[in-house]
Amino acid sequence: xxxxxxxxxxxxxxxxxxxxxxxxxxxxxxxxxxxxxxxxxxxxxxxxxxxxxxxxxxxxxxxxxxxxxxxxxxxxxxxxxxxxxxxxxxxxxxxxxxxxxxxxxxxxxxxxxxxxxxxxxxxxxxxxxxxxxxxxxxxxxxxxxxxxxxxxxxxxxxxxxxxxxxxxxxxxxxxxxxxxxxxxxxxxxxxxxxxxxxxxxxxxxxxxxxxxxxxxxxxxxxxxxxxxxxxxxxxxxxxxxxxxxxxxxxxxxxxxxxxxxxxxxxxxxxxxxxxxxxxxxxxxxxxxxxxxxxxxxxxxxxxxxxxxxxxxxxxxxxxxxxxxxxxxxxxxxxxxxxxxxxxxxxxxxxxxxxxxxxxxxxxxxxxxxxxxxxxxxxxxxxxxxxxxxxxxxxxxxxxxxxxxxxxxxxxxxxxxxxxxxxxxxxxxxxxxxxxxxxxxxxxxxxxxxxxxxxxxxxxxxxxxxxxxxxxxxxxxxxxxxxxxxxxxxxxxxxxxxxxxxxxxxxxxxxxxxxx
Numbered sequence: 001x002x003x004x005x006x007x008x009x010x011x012x013x014x015x016x017x018x019x020x021x022x023x024x025x026x027x028x029x030x031x032x033x034x035x036x037x038x039x040x041x042x043x044x045x046x047x048x049x050x051x052x053x054x055x056x057x058x059x060x061x062x063x064x065x066x067x068x069x070x071x072x073x074x075x076x077x078x079x080x081x082x083x084x085x086x087x088x089x090x091x092x093x094x095x096x097x098x099x100x101x102x103x104x105x106x107x108x109x110x111x112x113x114x115x116x117x118x119x120x121x122x123x124x125x126x127x128x129x130x131x132x133x134x135x136x137x138x139x140x141x142x143x144x145x146x147x148x149x150x151x152x153x154x155x156x157x158x159x160x161x162x163x164x165x166x167x168x169x170x171x172x173x174x175x176x177x178x179x180x181x182x183x184x185x186x187x188x189x190x191x192x193x194x195x196x197x198x199x200x201x202x203x204x205x206x207x208x209x210x211x212x213x214x215x216x217x218x219x220x221x222x223x224x225x226x227x228x229x230x231x232x233x234x235x236x237x238x239x240x241x242x243x244x245x246x247x248x249x250x251x252x253x254x255x256x257x258x259x260x261x262x263x264x265x266x267x268x269x270x271x272x273x274x275x276x277x278x279x280x281x282x283x284x285x286x287x288x289x290x291x292x293x294x295x296x297x298x299x300x301x302x303x304x305x306x307x308x309x310x311x312x313x314x315x316x317x318x319x320x321x322x323x324x325x326x327x328x329x330x331x332x333x334x335x336x337x338x339x340x341x342x343x344x345x346x347x348x349x350x351x352x353x354x355x356x357x358x359x360x361x362x363x364x365x366x367x368x369x370x371x372x373x374x375x376x377x378x379x380x381x382x383x384x385x386x387x388x389x390x391x392x393x394x395x396x397x398x399x400x401x402x403x404x405x406x407x408x409x410x411x412x413x414x415x416x417x418x419x420x421x422x423x424x425x426x427x428x429x430x431x432x433x434x435x436x437x438x439x440x441x442x443x444x445x446x447x448x449x450x451x452x453x454x455x456x457x458x459x460x461x462x463x464x465x466x467x468x469x470x471x472x473x474x475x476x477x478x479x480x481x482x483x484x485x486x487x488x489x490x491x492x493x494x495x496x497x498x499x500x501x502x503x504x505x506x507x508x509x510x511x512x513x514x515x
Contacts (some may be wrong), residue, residue: 094151181245424476442458
């Protein structure tokens with residue numbers, strides 16, 4: 001990783017630095033860089049470290065392997081999933097690496113080795129992919145500048161701004177210069193205003209302030225400085241339009257937004273009233289269909305937002321439809337089947353079906369690179385979950401099969417928020433289908449990346465769940481959330497009405513899904 005960053009820096013400042021180094025120093029650097037030749041890299045974004053280093057070696061007269069470079073580019077292309085999105089490996093692994101790796105290095109390569117035939121041949125397709133990605137990415141930034149809080153390596157913080165600069169670097173974006181700078185500067189400001197830099201002027205392992213619990217297997221003390229990618233805009237001259245244009249508002253600052261992001265299976269709702277962007281997740285779990293492992297907190301939750309931090313425990317009520325056994329263990333959803341997305345009269349619909357399981361985690365399950373922990377699985381009920389969203393409110397439909405014989409209680413969990421914050425999170429039963437006659441608020445008083453007292457509202461069954469259909473409304477928002485929840489109700493004809501008057505018939509939804 002570090003070698004790739006050094007290679008990029010030396011390449012882009014060749015006349016200022018590389019050309020002025022003593023020959024002996026150049027030879028020592030080349031010898032060090034050459035140690036990557038023939039190295040075996042996992043088929044994830046890491047292949048770019050080898051590509052970048054060997055491309056630099058080729059440009060300065062060092063040894064290199066065309067086979068390494070071609071194989072790495074082939075892996076990169078094999079991970080493309082359409083609409084500008086890459087999976088970070090063969091699993092359903094979608095996160096910020098799409099932006100700060102897959103969409104950044106191809107653009108840097110065009111600056112490093114513009115005469116290379118491979119780079120020239122890729123320029124158009126790589127540029128189009130970046131532009132497509134940015135059309136989605138700009139809808140994943142909250143009005144306060146917060147990026148979507150999802151996926152691994154979140155200690156890189158404002159590296160999330162990198163793809164917006166990348167688009168302006170060579171003009172591969174449909175976003176205006178003012179909008180690109182608004183997104184990038186908003187992300188940077190969000191972290192600087194929330195303690196990302198400590199009293200010594202250093203970036204720490206954490207999200208807002210320091211939180212060592214966010215360290216992953218590959219993290220080191222210097223890892224937070226991958227945030228430097230978020231400063232790529234400084235490579236643009238002072239008279240570039242991205243610096244001279246007036247900043248323009250983000251989509252969520254202009255009005256409520258709705259969007260499906262196809263590859264990761266995300267259903268996006270942003271609300272101008274509170275500036276929050278929410279994602280209902282029916283397609284990402286850092287696994288493949290049918291796999292039975294523990295849920296990865298940063299990938300497999302049903303919902304993520306720009307205003308909340310996921311509960312970092314694998315078993316959780318965080319945005320959950322789970323089943324609790326007699327010992328208090330909760331099921332996991334990883335390996336679910338994505339059932340699709342569609343819009344129905346202005347209401348977004350997304351669905352997934354899970355053969356849930358209780359997982360006894362293997363203490364020697366290996367390093368944390370994003371996937372859920374392996375262990376011994378015990379089958380739980382099957383749960384089909386449908387999210388119908390309009391603004392800050394989700395109507396969550398649940399169909400349970402195979403639960404009656406297990407004596408397991410069902411729990412439907414809402415959004416995780418800090419106790420006493422200005423945010424509101426609530427879950428309410430809907431009188432449609434089975435009875436949800438239990439509920440409460442779970443809490444943990446201990447530091448976490450956004451505070452010290454995490455709370456999650458929940459409702460569920462007081463006894464063993466029976467097979468059948470259930471429904472709840474789930475909301476996350478500012479002070480106006482209660483108005484939206486109070487105004488959402490079941491009509492006499494069985495349709496569900498959101499506060500703005502939009503209505504939907506749950507029976508029609510099940511039929512549209514073929515269930």
